[in-house]
Amino acid sequence: MELKRVVVTGLGALTPIGKTVPEFWEGLINGVSGAAPITRFDTEKFKTKFACEVKDFVAEDYLEKKEARKLDPFVQYALVATEEAVKDAGLDFTKLNTNRIGVIWGAGIGGLKTFLDEISNFAKGDGTPRLNPFFIPKMIIDIAPGHISMKYGLRGPNFSCVSACASSTNALIDAFTYIRMGRADMFISGGSEAILNEAGIGGFNAMHALSTRNDDPKTASRPFDKDRDGFVAGEGAGTIILEELEHAKARGAKIYAEIVGGGMSADANHITAPHPEGLGAKLVMQSALDDAEMTTSDIDYINVHGTSTPLGDISETKAIGDLFGEDAYKLNISSTKSMTGHLLGAAGAIESIACILAIKNGIVPPTINHFTDDPSFDSKLNFTFNKAQKREINAALSNTFGFGGHNASVIFKKYVE
């Protein structure tokens, strides 16, 4: 079977550093931090009091009030980012075969706010299960692609991928694979997450996973810095329109980049800790390179998972060093989580967008908040600290690793006829 080529023809982003793709990119190349004190709930009793919220988000600015009320924030975010991507791609679904257009969406946790609200109400009652009829259909992860399909009338394959912080990368890889195999013409893909509530922050705090730098939130996400103390929770959504190349050309679509490879692996090690030698991380990057029929010397930029946790940053860097060897020194590496925080199930989507725009614009977004070198990291590696760097990028790789030991990587390449 001859594989089809797949290109990126539309982007949408709703993030803590910008509510549209152009604002997101401006934030990225200018090193803007999205971290600030949490406004969504009273954090007095919480160890971590800050996060990367989507600022001043009012659902009714984008959605009808009646519709918005029935949607968990993670679905609201999905619809907002997708509307931007659909417009950006210039899609008129009345002119396309919508049976061949699907939605594959990633989220790691889904409707946590809905779950929290409903179960809190239940717990306050007398034990009578007076649960809202929208409780389940508002909360479940697959309702996000469901709503997207209903809004645009898309009857192609429709489901969610769940692999914690690798979810939206898995979604992109699935969408890529189905189009490549000729099973669909186009997918709306990406991911969304919205866990900045008492359950989300309390839960991650209990794991000691979050930074507690409450006196200086903006510098808290500091991947590869000696004093990194955990990740900063974020929220938002990223949408990527993937389209079969000939289909895109036939409708005169703008092409951002080509998606050329996806890799998947498991650590098979621990529920939350990364493999100490980065075996799963090494394997997943190798698997993506094999899929793309590329070698390490073909990659110019790696947007790393780099969450700013003490162990995760070390094992990922070890994996890059082991796999890339001397080629590692030619790379630009950066963690855009230093700016956006960790969007969990949506991380792969917005970080893929960062890679796509880095290729298109010839600029590597920085790893901000670097103050002190950590001797654990090879000082000859270029982590793109503190300031964006201009560079011609032919190919970029995005890594995402999720609790459970799920790893997914994806490679984008400059589009050449």
Place this chain on the structure above:
Amino acid sequence: MSDIASRVKAIIVEKLGVDEGEVTPEASFTNDLGADSLDTVELTMEFEKEFNVAIPDDQAETISTVGQAISYLEKNVK
């Protein structure tokens, strides 16, 4: 308009996102006000909460218009 009627209307406006003017006694939840089956269950639950009554399922099924909801509640709310 009775106190019950105005509270019922306020709930319908809030939950179904409709204009107050549309909420006439004859208006059917599903045919006129855009409610689906889950919306009608939610409305019943909101009436129960607001008026502290239990509306049995077989009774709830007979309430399909604004007027029916108001008259049911006027009879059953103490």
